[in-house]
Amino acid sequence: MLTVNGQFPGPPLYVRKGERLIVNVYNQGTYNVTIHWHGVKQPRNPWSDGPEYVTQCPIKPGANFSYEIIFSVEEGTLWWHAHSDWTRATVHGPIVVYPKIGTNYPFPKPDAEFPIVLGEWYKGDVMEIIQSALISGGEPNTSDAYTINGQPGDLYNCSKPGTFNIMVDYGKTYLLRLIGSIMNEEMFFAVAQHNLTVVGRDGAYIKPIKTDYIMITPGQTMDILLTANKSPSHYYMAARAYIGASAYDNTTTTAIVKYRGNYSAPSTPAFPSQLPNFTDINAATNFTNRFRALANKEHPIDVPQTVDTRLYITISVGAVPCVNNSCQGPAGGKLAASLNNISFVEPGVDLLQAYYRKTGGIFTADFPDVPPYFFNFTADGLPSNLSVPLKGTKVKVLEFNSSVEIVFQVTNIFNAAENHPMHLHGYSFYHVGSGFGNFDNKTDPKGYNLVDPPELNTVAVNSNGWAAIRFRADNPGVWFMHCHLERHASWGMDMAFIVKNGPTKLTTIRRPPRYLNPC
Structure with missing residues (x-):
């Protein structure tokens, strides 16, 4: 590895x-x-x-x-x-x-802190796994276990001696720095019999959320306060997948919260009964909808109230044909994902150098603002001719300091609707609205939160739904945007923005470093 x-x-x-x-x-x-x-x-x-x-x-x-x-x-x-x-x-x-x-922190300073990294374990070579899947056109193999700080935990026979644990003292408060490094699944997380208080997300503070479980997507981070106020004993912290329809990997990873002191340790730690089930869409939605920016004098926000550039981007998993229907994807095709029906093709020279040095033929600046055709994106049984994306290396050019709104719309092609964690490089953005069904550009914006929306870098777009974000394009450069479900990114659910330079030296891309790796 x-x-x-x-x-x-x-x-x-x-x-x-x-x-x-x-x-x-x-x-x-x-x-x-x-x-x-x-x-x-x-x-x-x-x-x-x-x-x-x-x-x-x-x-x-x-x-x-x-x-x-x-x-x-x-x-x-x-x-x-x-x-x-x-x-x-x-x-x-x-x-x-x-x-x-x-x-200082905008909350009482915790007594100690622990990074909690949710990951996965593959018995095989992960690079071989994805390369084999891309050649065959089908789904890649699933992971063999989820992990907390590199260890699967007691519920997997292989790893009980190495189960990760944290030691706590009764009455003290601890900051858990939760990181969603999972490859392909969103995760529920909880600590048995303990309440949690979420105080930050994606490198920004939020109004505190008291909860007994967490839902985190690949790419997201959360700052969580845990007070050790239960009877001294051993308690599991546990995480398992959230999938809107059926679990991709239905195993559960655990670590142990151990209280210091003299007591009889149980043979098996208490398990978090509040951990939602794999398919609990209400638990996922209710948790996600509670986030609000702190938005105070010490931690201000600047939500664009008007918009210069609007994009309506459909998120789809489709397929491209194979000769004699010989691939392992749907209908003998090869799985291909897309944004606005464009499946991203990785260039042979990096986009930033091509843009900076004005090298032609590497990309085209015609990523569409809207999908090529409109239909009932969240209907069941959509016809197969909607599933074939176009291949291309297309970017969207933004004027410096322009205000941008993106509405992401999930499509139900192949009845494969699932949540999509969309990540934008180079920026945080404001998550101003979400909903289920097809976005309505007349009624849905009336429900936007333009007062204290959370400032994120990765937003979970609901299965069979939509999410709206806003940001100000004040960081010049070439910036990637993609789904953080790794198999979707590998299939082409990616695009890039080029943000033009501003009028001054301090609003212009810095010069490249002396050494750049050759392609």
């Missing part, structure tokens, strides 16, 4: 708000690799953002690259991960952004 400094998960990075880091990455593995600093806006610095063939050519085996990571307004928990094929399955780790010296 590919690891960083021999660790799984990889080593955490600790910074204070507004600082910079230089991270030297040496590729001693056998596959190409890049690293993305998920949720870090990297102002004017797309050169160190990391997605392979979008902002850089890969770091080949034996090569290295120095990333300059520029933190600005982020505060809380973020994470880093590989952004080259499926290498992120084992190449990932936490980023902890502390408040600036002289400032």
